[in-house]
Amino acid sequence: MFLPFLRWLDLRGSKGLMRTPDFTGMPNLEYLNLSGCTSLKKVHHSLGCSRKLIRLDLSHCKSLERFPCVNVESLEYLTLQYCSSLEKFPEILGRMKPKLDISVEGSKMRSHFPGWLTVLDLSSLKNLVSLPSSIGMLKSLVKLNISGCSKFESLSEGIGDLGNLESLDASYTLISQPPSSIIQLNKLKSLSFVKQKTGGGLVDGVFFVFPHMNEGLRSLEELDLSY
Structure with a gap:
């Protein structure tokens, strides 16, 4: 699947989705919402190549056991809220921007404001x-x-x-x-x-x-x- 201009992919609530697509053909992806994909078990490793990704929502993916990596070069927001089956936190790739905000929380969401990553709640x-x-x-x-x-x-x-x-x-x-x-x-x-x-x-x-x-x-x- 080659979608070179795709910036926004919203798959939230796709309860039958068990694995994500290959993201290699989406070089400009900025927003990915997989919240509420309760059958999702695997995130494709190509997500680590998504250097323009700004927002990633994996909240309430209760079957998600692991995903290999996340690129923080552009990432400003990440949530793993209520991923109760998660076995391993992803490897962190890329060099962080000097100022950004990433929320990775296991129990309580934090508002999204510009600034340093300060809280990691798992x-x-x-x-x-x-x-x-x-x-x-x-x-x-x-x-x-x-x-x-x-x-x-x-x-x-x-x-x-x-x-x-x-x-x-x-x-x-x-x-x-x-x-x-x-x-x-x-x-x-x-x-x-x-x-x-x-x-x-x-x-x-x-x-x-x-x-x-x-x-x-x-x-x-x-x-x-x-x-």
């Missing part, structure tokens, strides 16, 4: 197990929330590249040992690895190792390692 994505090392490319990130991701096992060393991060909530996950690079987050003020289940029960057999802080985490004000 809370309660029950099948998410990890984030790619390329997460470190989101240099302006201030808040990262993966709380309630009950299958999430480990943070990559790339987390240490998030030099502006102030809040990291990894409560109710399977993380047993944060990466050593976490001590590089010298703007981090709030850090949580709570191991108590939301229902009140305790997680059995938890083994947790916190890295030696040495001279790191200089701004830390709140550290919650309860249970």
Whole structure:
């Protein structure tokens, strides 16, 4: 399919759609809406070549397990709200524009205004197990929330590249040992690895190792390692 002038593709509510088309023939695509495609399981890898993509909506794609990559060269808005089957956050390709806004939220939408990417909320994505090392490319990130991701096992060393991060909530996950690079987050003020289940029960057999802080985490004000 070659649609060289296509800029806007709206497939929202296509409940029978199981996979997206090949985007190679859509070099000028700017807006892609796949929200409410409840049977969608796979996003074609060619989406990573969509260098002009501005807005990508994958909210309420409850069957979506993974998609390989997302190009942030032009991207201003991305939402994965209520993608409850998502197993892996996509690899991040391209160089970010100096100013943009991307909302990637698991539980609560954020209004779309120009500015830095500051919030990445992936809370309660029950099948998410990890984030790619390329997460470190989101240099302006201030808040990262993966709380309630009950299958999430480990943070990559790339987390240490998030030099502006102030809040990291990894409560109710399977993380047993944060990466050593976490001590590089010298703007981090709030850090949580709570191991108590939301229902009140305790997680059995938890083994947790916190890295030696040495001279790191200089701004830390709140550290919650309860249970």
